Amino acid sequence: EPAIVAGPATDPECHVPWAEDTQFFQFPAKEGPFRVALANGYIANTWRIQMIQTAKAYAAQPDVAALLSEFKVVSTGEDVAAQISAINNFIDSGYDAIVVNAQNPEAFAPVIKRAKEAGIVLVAFDNILDTTDAINVNVDQKGLGELWANWLIKHLPDGGKVLEVRGVAGTSVDTDRHNGIHETLDASGKPFEVFEVVGKWDDGTAQKATADAIAVQGQFDGITAQGGDTGVVQAMIDAGHPFVPFGGETENGFRKFCAAHAAEGLKCSSAGTGPAQVAVAIKTALDALQGKVVPQSVKLPLAIVEDPDFKDGENFYADQSDNFFVGNAFPTCGINFTAQEIMGQTEANQ
Amino acid sequence: MNGLRYSFAEQRGMLLALAIFIIMFALYLANHPAGFTPNVVQTAANKGVLLALVAMAQTFVVLTAGIDLSVGMIFILANCLASYLLVGTPVTVALGVGGVLLTGLACGALNGLLVIYGRLQPIVITIATGAVFFGIALWIRPYPGSADGFSAELADALTGKVFGVFPASLLFLIALVLLVWLPFRRSVIGRAVYAVGSSEPAAYMSGVPVMRAKFVAYVLSGLFAAMGGLFMTFFTYSGEASLANGNTYTLSSIAAVVLGGVSLFGGRGSAVGAIFGALAFRAIGDLLFVFDFDPLWQPLFQGVVLLLAVSLGSARLFQVRNRLDLFT
Amino acid sequence: MDDEVPLFRMEGVSKRYGGVHALDKADLVVRAGKVHAILGENGAGKSTLIKIMSGVVAPDEGRMMLDGREVSFADPAAANAAGIVCIFQELSLIPDLSVADNIVISNPPTRFGMIDRKAQQAIAREALERAGGGDIHPMELVRNLPLSRRQIVEIAKALARKPRVLILDEATSALTAADVETVFGVLKRLRSEGIALLYISHRMHEITELADDCTVFRNGRKIATYPAGSKTDDEVVQLMIGREYSSVFPPKTSNVDPAATPVLEARNLSWLQRLNGVSITARAGEVVGLGGLDGQGQRELLLALFGVLRGVSGEVLIDGKSRAINGPRKAKAPDIGMALIPEDRKTEGLMLPMSVRDNLSFAAMSQISRAGIVDQRAESAAIDRMIKLLAIKTASPAAAVGSLSGGNQQKVVIAKWLMVGPRIILLNDPTRGIDVGTKQEIYALLRQLAAEGAAIILYSTDYDELIGCCDRVVVLYDGAVKRELVGPEVTEHALIASALNIDLREAVA
Amino acid sequence: MTTDKLDATTPPRPRWTSRIDMPVATAFGCILVLLLIGSLYSPNFLSPEYLLQQLKVGAFLGVIATGMMLVILLGQIDLSVPWAVTLGAMMASAATAYGPMGEIFAIPFGVLCGVLMGLVNGIGVAYLRIPSMIITLAVNAVAQGLMVAYTGGFAPQDSASPAMRYLAAGSVLGVPNAVIVWAITGVVAVFLLGRTTFGRAIYGIGNKEAAAYLSGIPTQRVVMIAFALCGGLAAFGGVLLAGYAGKAAQSMGDAYLLPAIAAVVLGGTSILGGRGNYLGTIAGVILITLLQSILSVMQIAEFGRQIIYGAVIIVMLLLYGREKSGR
Ligand SMILES: Nc1ncnc2c1ncn2[C@@H]1O[C@H](COP(=O)(O)OP(=O)(O)OP(=O)(O)O)[C@@H](O)[C@H]1O
Ligand SMILES: Nc1ncnc2c1ncn2[C@@H]1O[C@H](COP(=O)(O)OP(=O)(O)OP(=O)(O)O)[C@@H](O)[C@H]1O
Ligand SMILES: [Mg+2]
């Protein structure tokens, strides 16, 4: 039962409203410290692991820790029903706020209803919820597709043959990004011929699909991939495919390739919102609990690095694993982890 | 008196599952911050019933000594279909429910026909039909969501509480057991299913309608998987064609069935056992909620508990005095 | 015999399996109220004939008439409905269902569409009673019953179907004399009730006792039909095997040294309640029989010696030295050299779909391989030798064992163990379901092995066999040695008396 | 016995024809048909580069399916393949971080981890007699848990060593090394199955475990070793995959479970155990790889791919996967 108030947000730098007409919430201020829960779904991929690590690290920061009496994380796997049940349990157990990375953003209507009745702050990130009753920390997935498409349009002024490596079928993220790419390319009026394969956001699958596409279709003029981008570049290298403009995600391995082969034509736009958005979500939840004004839908800045701005040690790390997602600091929210800080933790500093 | 002993022997597998479930669930409740409240029970029931339905679906096929790797996909297909059909007035919703169930029936019938007339091994054929079912689900629901005018009333009724205390989903499950499972268990065709699973040549020689029994088992499997899909829709108000989720439910249903004392070699076990197996399996996940594990170690904990639970059945090995009995 | 319309008649029925004429233009007439015996060696086509009669197998040609009307059966259920009920050679019971469930399996009593468990129990009790199995609880699972009890259930199940023609394909092969008596009582009563009985057995004395008419098959062809008693046993056997017939059992030419250390000595073996302090010895060159009613611990004794059972107390000495045998692998090692011909060749002796070659070399792997790699030349040589030695009839060593007739399958089981070169051979009812000719060969072989220095322990449900083959018979009762009969003491009378736990002197008096 | 009823039957076929049985021949036939249909879409499907690439990519599945075949021949199944693959890939990569010694031992170490995992499966199946379908499911969950904890908790080094790269992505005289590795695996498998006591034991156990046990075969040990081999081969497949991709990643094995089973069965191996030959598995692997690849490249919506993939497998199974009729 938040009050709908006029903007702007108490922390306008960080909490940028999604759109002109985005509402602003003000929850009744509560006494801290708070019990906050993070309801994660699937865990066994790098993005999610990194996300959980970030959440833990953020919650451990002294100023954040001071606000928290309990911070609980539960990962329930692929099954959205289990995740919904976990959230129901958090609600029944009287947590003050619940942060959720939804397995299926459409499935939470009943939970949102219950959370609202119980006066609990519900904040969704990554996969946002289809509602105006919970707070969404929103990544513009479609905008990401548009960004990549615009990058290709810029580098291929005469149009051309584009390879699009898609994500996991049936998800809204895949659909949104795909639509963004296509609408933008179509709108450009240039002769783009798009060739689609499915990479499932997985390097191995994307690599195989790309290799097959190259073997059968010959040469492409541009590439865009939603994930598994390191594998896509690897396949190009293995096949001796010339380097071409590429709009892709923010994997460290991808950026390594982009930096190394830019001169040969691998002109990259690497953009996305790293797993650190969980920290923004937690911050938003804490702000809301403290009675601060927050937008119902927060627009997360995209972490974008484009050719020729790739710099080792700054926005990618040549000596680190390929697998983590870089570019997930949100300075406007005071969140300044570098990914390697998170993933590079050793046993000693745990 | 003597008869009682035989009845008990028949139920042993189920009782073990029941015991595992009770222990884990008691552990869960004892440590739950909210305690033993109707809401907590309702939450656990809804989640448990969902898997229990799919596990029951798996049971029918496993009883015939087959295995159905497409139950998860029928479940997903039903979920996606229901997200379109459960709209409008009670009448149209009822028609929608009927449509979803019929679809499940048809999927099961297809599996059955391929197994019977194609004379193909169920484990492979259902991998293939599973791909087809998932393809159809993805076709009708390319991204998650539900149709405009989705009617939440039936959904709320079936996932809510009766008289404010008793979970409706559990009542529904009990009704299914009483109205479908028990009559099936006692019917001629039900016995035929057990006979076929226990020894197909002997059943054939004895004049048991082997093909009909198998067909009925697959059809019922499809029907129950579709009921699971319906429940998923009730629970989430939406449909999603998720391959990963389909596989999760398929594999969980196998785990539940085994935990519930149903023999993968066919002919032994009951759907009631499978239900407790499903509830026990869910309880493993629930334990995460009440114990404070490092989030990154949670999957390991879950795996280890599952490993221990499935190893429990091997305790009987220590009673085996004739090594030849190990091979039957 | 010719003027009445026979209950069932079969004319010119043929069935081929690939190149094999399992049945070749066979005729058969079955009359109500008579027992018709079918005779023939293994693979003669007897089982095929009755499988066709009962709808399990579809004939290639020919016709069948019931009450003078032509019939054909799509499946066993159709034959059942017409009143033709068969007790198959391979048991057709469903192991995970209860005895009662099995008895009413094809047509359970129902109420409101559900199976009526009370009624079914009543039917089962009555049928069991009629079949001589009143001691079997109807709710017991079939898988928990010993083989001989299962046979009784099988018979009860057939009776519950109210047959007009009842077919028994070697239904007594797993039964002991006492059970056979019970069953014969039942069959005679059924005959007097006007039921036609078709009876297949390899046991001549059973046929003598029971049959009214006899038909002999050979190589899928009907050779002769004659009234029972009109031919001597020798003539019958000659018809069956198509050649001169000599005495079944080879002479007992044993030259055992009674002072020698026994190759095998077991002292005080106990296991659960099934073995209660059994002691037994076997010397080189000796054939020791195990007698007694079925299920008195003979099977367990053999398994215990072979190391299959866990928790056996007592001591086993090989060549006078105490050895711990913890499994077949240990048992067959050269320093012990034990072999077991198991009871059920289809589940314990053979891999039916695999070739004769693979089956034969299975136990003798260590003999024909070096460092885990099979020496194919040595393997082929050994296999050819065995096939010759036992005259195993197979199209090629590459043929599936399952396609051989039962007798030849049994020879493969024996041959596979002979390849190991055992010194101690345990045999668990090795001639069950095997025709006279093959039996004769196996007896001769046993003698020969003994003469070559092997110690043999032979369990048989057939008293003739114990009498004809064994130098010594140890009779078990309730898991303990009841009596040991040596040489001329081994008589049918003594065997039966001690098997039934009757004091011999008292019985004589 | 002097009867001669079996003398008229056909003489034994020569050894080599009995190896190429119906299912295998049909499977290779299906491969040709697939290629022909593909070539209607683009002639490039018949180009040597494309075909070599399919063999190379198929090699990963081929190695994994080899292990799966051993287990299926026993009448068992291994559902822990996904995380055995990942485990092999991640552990081999992890070893690479420990200096030159680590690099040398990277591949054996990765495979060893898979063997250990398979050993747990094997002990569960052989000694505790837990149904393989469920114990491998549980072990898979445990392995996943370990890998998640490992990735999150420790400094992960996950790039492939140069040796892994060379093995999976390099080539000798134009032949991809991965194909050579698969060929060697295959030759060893054929030898193992056909010429060794171990191989005989596998077929025997798959047919009738009780009979094998009573023949003095150490059935439990054989089953355990077969599962260990399956785990090791899955991990080795993971090592190759990591080499192919240049790195190891979470859940890289997910895509290999069902295809491995399907490949083995499409190759004519009976899922009930005891029957099947390696040539069939090769055919099955190529079939699945080609089918996936062709569907991936043809511009069909994902749902269409799924439906066609399933339908093609059904049709192929109907063509030759049928069991003999009982009557
Ligand atoms: N399904 C089958 N496939 C191939 N051959 C078969 C089949 N059934 C029977 N045969 C062959 O047909 C012949 C007759 O077999 P059948 O079982 O009728 O003999 P039988 O007289 O019953 O022998 P036994 O005394 O051993 O029981 C045998 O050579 C047998 O191998
Ligand atoms: N599909 C088949 N292919 C090859 N052989 C078969 C097949 N089905 C059955 N057989 C074999 O053919 C014979 C059928 O006859 P039946 O089942 O009566 O056995 P049998 O020869 O009588 O042996 P036994 O003496 O053990 O009873 C058996 O040996 C059986 O194993
Ligand atoms: Mg027969």
Ligand SMILES: [Mg+2]
């Ligand atoms: Mg026979």
